[in-house]
Amino acid sequence: MTAFLLRRVAQMVVVLWGAITLSFALVHLVPGDPVRIMLGGGSGETAASASPEQEAALRSQLGLDQPLLLQYLGFLRRVLTGDLGQSYSTGQPVTASIGAGLGSTVQLGGTAILAAVLLGLLFALAGVLLPGRAVRSVVQSVTVLGVAVPSFWLAVVLIQVFSFTLGWFPAFGSNGVQSLVLPALTLALVTAGTIAQLLTRGLTDALGEPYADTARSKGLGRSRIVLGHALRNASIPVLTMVGMMVGGILSGAVIVETVYGRPGIGRLFVEGVRAHDFPLIQALIILTGGLFVVVTLLVDLAYRWVDPRIRTGVPA
Amino acid sequence: MSKRRPTLTALAAGLALLLAACSSGTAGGEDSASAGPTTGGTLRVGFSDDTGNYDPQQRPQLHARTISRQITDTLTDQDPETGEILPWLATHWEISDDTTQFTFTLRDDVTFSDGTPFDAEVVKANLDRVVEIGPLAYVAAGYLRGYVGSEVLDDGRVRVTFDQPNAQFLQATATQSLGLLSLDTLALSPEEVAAGNVVGTGPYVLDSYVPDQSITLTAREDYDWGSPLYENRGRAYYDTVEVSFIPEATTLAGSLASGQIDVAYILDAASADTIEASDAELVSTAMPAISIPIVPFVYRDVFADEHTRRALSLATDRQAIVDTVFQGRYEPATGVLTTTNPGYVDLSDELTYDPDQAETELEQAGWTEVGSDGIRTNAAGERLAPSIEYVGSGTSTEALLQLLQQQWKQVGIDLVLKPVAEASEDALHQHDYDLSTWSQTRADPDVLRTVYSSFYENQSFLYDNADPELDQLLGTLQTTVDPAERLKVSEQVQRLILERGYTVPLYDLTQYTAHAAGVQGYHTDIEGKPLFVDAWS
Amino acid sequence: MSVETLVRRRPVVRWAAPGAVASVLLLTVVVLWAALPGLFAPYDPVSDLDAAHALSGPSTQHWFGTDLLGRDLYSRVVHGARLSVSAALIAVLVSLVIGSALGMLAGYAGRGVDTVIMRATEVMVAIPGLLLSLAFVSILGFGVTNVALAVGIAGIPSFVRIARAETLRITSRPYFDAARCAGTGHLVTLVRHVAPNAVGPVLVLAGLELGGAILSVAALSFLGFGAVPPTPEWGSMVSEGRTHLATAWWLTTFPGAVVAATVLATNRLSRGVRGANR
Secondary structure (H helix, E strand, O other): OHHHHHHHHHHHHHHHHHHHHHHHHHHHOOOOOHHHHHHOOOOHHHHHHOOHHHHHHHHHHOOOOOOHHHHHHHHHHHHHOOOOOEOOOOOOEHHHHHHHHHHHHHHHHHHHHHHHHHHHHHHHHHHHHOOOHHHHHHHHHHHHHHHHOOHHHHHHHHHHHHHHHOOOOOOOOOOOOHHHHHHHHHHHHHHHHHHHHHHHHHHHHHHOOHHHHHHHHOOOOHHHHHHHHHHHHHHHHHHHHHHHHHHHHHHHHHHHHHHOOOOOHHHHHHHHHHOOOHHHHHHHHHHHHHHHHHHHHHHHHHHHHHOOOOOOOOOO | OHHHOOOOOEEEOOOOOOOOOOOOOOOOOOOOOOOOOOOOOEEEEEEOOOOOOOOOOOOOOHHHHHHHHHHOOOOEEEOOOOOOEEEOOEEEEEEOOOOOEEEEEEOOOOEOOOOOEOOHHHHHHHHHHHHHHHHHHHHHHHHOOOEEEEEEEEOOEEEEEEOOOOOOHHHHOOOHHHOOOOHHHHHOOHHHHHOOOOOOOOOEEEEEEEOOOEEEEEEOOOOOOOOOOOOOOOOOOOOEEEEEEOOOHHHHHHHHHOOOOOEEEEEOHHHHHHHHHOOOEEEEEEOOEEOEEEEEOOOOHHHOOHHHHHHHHHOOOHHHHHHHOOOOOOEEOOOOEOOOOOOOOOOHHHHOOOHHHHHHHHHHOOOOEEOOOOOEEOOOOOEOOOEEEEEOOOOHHHHHHHHHHHHHHOOOOOOEEEEEOOOOOOOHHHOOOOEEEOEEEOOOOOHHHHHHOOOOHHHOOOOOOOOHHHHHHHHHHHHOOOHHHHHHHHHHHHHHHHHOOOOEEEEEOEEEEEEOOOOEOOOEOOOOOEOHHHOEO | OOHHHHHHHOOOOOOOHHHHHHHHHHHHHHHHHHHOHHHHOOOOOOOOOOHHHOOOOOOOOOOOOEOOOOOEHHHHHHHHHHHHHHHHHHHHHHHHHHHHHHHHHHHHHOHHHHHHHHHHHHHHHHOOHHHHHHHHHHHHOOOHHHHHHHHHHHOHHHHHHHHHHHHHHHHOOHHHHHHHHOOOOHHHHHHHHHHHHHHHHHHHHHHHHHHHHHHHHHHHHHOOOOOOOOOOOHHHHHHHHHHHOOOOOHHHHHHHHHHHHHHHHHHHHHHHHHHHHO
């Protein structure tokens, strides 16, 4: 266990270092001059607006007037000491902006994952247990929609129906539980489809296993077999998915937070991109990379705990 | 205006000298007046835009000014009905015969929310500061053109001196651009003030500003010097005003319609239907402003020739624009200024839709060849493809520009759209596009001076191409006191601006805001800015 | 197999054949729209302004209704297919070419090269796809082409993995050693022996990634980083329609539904093809 942990942590550090390097590379190894992109409005050529003094000031603030290797080492050192620089658009430390948004995103993401798991479970069970092959097939087909429906469209549709038409939930903001419902539901519906499909397949497979036959021969009903035995085994692949789900939720948060006007790191990211606020983008890349790494480690640990047979090898 | 303000300059300035009537909202509490206003509670306000700068004296976008209106007071106020200048923080004033010296006598019972007293020293410090930060506060500084200095006569009296007649200064003291700030606030850097560190004498205190999220205002308990135009001169009824920024036009309207907010400020014209279908009340203000134009930049090569600039206006079908894009909710422009501006002159003869004449003008400017794509080229082989940068995809502005694109294509002009995510804050002339659109509200013809004079050359649409004749006329406009004479000068200015193709007026803006049925006493000033001090539920 | 591919690739639902038939039909229509929009769109998507019927709902004259300027929404959706579909194809092509090349290189060269490429891939996987695309958009600039490139870059890791796995599988076979002994150069070996054998699984993956690419491109356009008006694009059409959400449901509903249907059909067919391949 200790060896496993050590190896995973080492792996984590490497990925994290990679994410830091990537965020450094983003700004430095791209076509065009980052300073001019930041000061201009997109491609490097339109940056006629900045004065040479502004340019020079920004260049030295970003350390861009030093040799590349020195810049890189300096960047690493600063990141490791928790100094991710200042947002170019607000002038505040980016850690402050991110800190302000992180809680909201965690709340949204956590709720969404929970709802997604519940919805996924519901659909999977319905798709396996409902009487009638045709009915089950319809339920299973619906789950495929979750993967195909654009989240931005779903968000718009939910606003139209539940906020404007029915007036049940607010379409905007982050005041209280009410305002959490629609954004979380949007994210959950998009994610639930995948979970439902995984579970359905797991359950279907399990029902074909010898032990299910044994159970059937003992006279156990379909639902007893599913709930009593198959579900547990079918749940394991879902657990391994949580890491990916967190990534998906963060991607979804970009859209959902923008459409619902919620503060959070997804919206922060979009605003960073719009304003060419590279320090902010870099910090968010490092943060999301780190988040993913931590979550996958936790999932791996949980996985080993749930299924003690796994002793060797690193899943995922 | 903000959703439709596509570029950097959604300017807004002071009140009218002469404006008679205007359809600003009226107090809505009459029928339930028996109950009387109640104190307490929170007013939830949705703003369509976070202008990001809440220094009353700096950039004067409408949203910022609306906040200023609640947290600062001014020396005078102005009656929207009569245009009369009323005493406020100044109880009395004397103006020298040549309108170069203004002596104000001040109230002695006014304090800032930080406890410091309001006196002559503070007034002097405010005016000095506006001039000092100059271009940062270019509208306010424009009002103070020729400022020599302020002299503190005693605690309660201050004398302001100009080196030439300044006909519009007294009216300017009623505008939010000259909102009065405490000495501590003035000592901060302009950036710090912009970030919301503002202390004024107003009925509300700016508690917190979280960019892109919220502004919280709290009522000042000891407020007792409201404007004569306020119904309520004492403490505001609502304890707090909670402003959230809701940039999505539909969401803003929907949030009000479904009761999630109490006031929506400013609505897209397309959202008016949503409000009318709900039980919330729509409040419209015909803005006393410059008619919303497209402005060709004279300093760009493509628009160096005035024939080309004039062709733009001739190729523009204004009626079609207001009918389709704004579904008839706005009126087509009939002059450089809107009909509710006291300097308005009907110039509709100059604003006809005449594609044939447009083509003639373009031919004269050397755009003689028509390519296979229907777009004109000149002898040098350059395509006539001016570009415009604007903010806000999916807005009415974008729809308008797409329609304009089709109209101009008929005469061989290819209007290139450059949507950007964020407005640049730099001076106009430094950008890589040829046209802009913007709005400026001030119920005085002097509004023209702010953007066409060479006073701040870097803020002028004529950058580097100052028009001496126009400059001279604008100077006359500022120093002319007699109203009839002023109107005459105003007409000369506007004719010149159209003749030389400096602008393509499109439509007269009507501003839409709305409030929930339960909000009483909601009314707006002449510029459509809500006055929260009088509202209650 | 990684968690990601596990999730994305396993077919769960075996649709009855009608599903597959419908998907083929739908995709055929969309591809035809993209290839020959003029043939299917009754109106010009940009210059035909039917002001008299502006902002009106679906009718026999305008199947999907009209927008604020009176443009025919159906025609705009048809023309939008060109931009949306080709951007998604470019994106997948970018992922495929770069990803496969890197994957084959990793599998073939092994050791240090393999480690570096695979660690880099892990880093890219760690950052959520849309965020990674957005980060590249911020550098490449806005516009459909750049959006397509950015989505393509974010899609590289899955191709690296599958190409590497295939390369390892092929290079471990006896005939491969024979080829190596014959003294062929590295590049030739890769191109002649590895690539043709890896192409099947890589193409199946490309099909599966296409649906996701359509979604990502549309999402980035929705956020305002893609198509410049008046050019129609599915994602930006939904965004434009939001202004009239309360009064004109068709503006957002039809383009969104077309995206969903296209992605659904793409996913369905890719699964079918992969199933048949096994």
